[in-house]
Amino acid sequence: MIVEDETISVISLRLVLKRLGYDICAEVPSGEDAILCVAQKRPDLVIMDINLAGKMDGIKTAEHIRFEYDTPILFWTGYTDRKLLEKACNIEHSICIVKPVSPDQIGQAVGKILTKQQGLSGKGF
Secondary structure, eight states, X not given: OEEOSOHHHHHXXXXXXXXXXXXXXXXXXXXXXXXXXXXXXXXXXXXEOSSOBSSOOHHHHHHHHHHHHOOOEEEEESOOOHHHHXXXXXXXXXXXXXXXXXXXXXXXHHHHHHHHHHXXXXXXX
């Protein structure tokens, strides 16, 4: 699932993920929408920006998703503030990558977090 409020970023990420062979169950612009969508769709992974439309930022949204659903989070952000990135990356089972990123970097990050989650849960995706 992609949680991003910038249309061009959604399109770009969608193209990369589809080319890498991943299915996208939903694309939503806000944290509030993300929480509702995770409850309905139960994605294997949420790729999320930190800055989102709506009242919740990506960090608060990720904390809620991790607490309620144990879904891993890949933060895909343009923020470079060290404290903010540390806060995001300190969320259990999350990884942060800073834009701009190459398709290879996205693929490596997705593969890493899915493999890590699979090992922890003992089940396949």
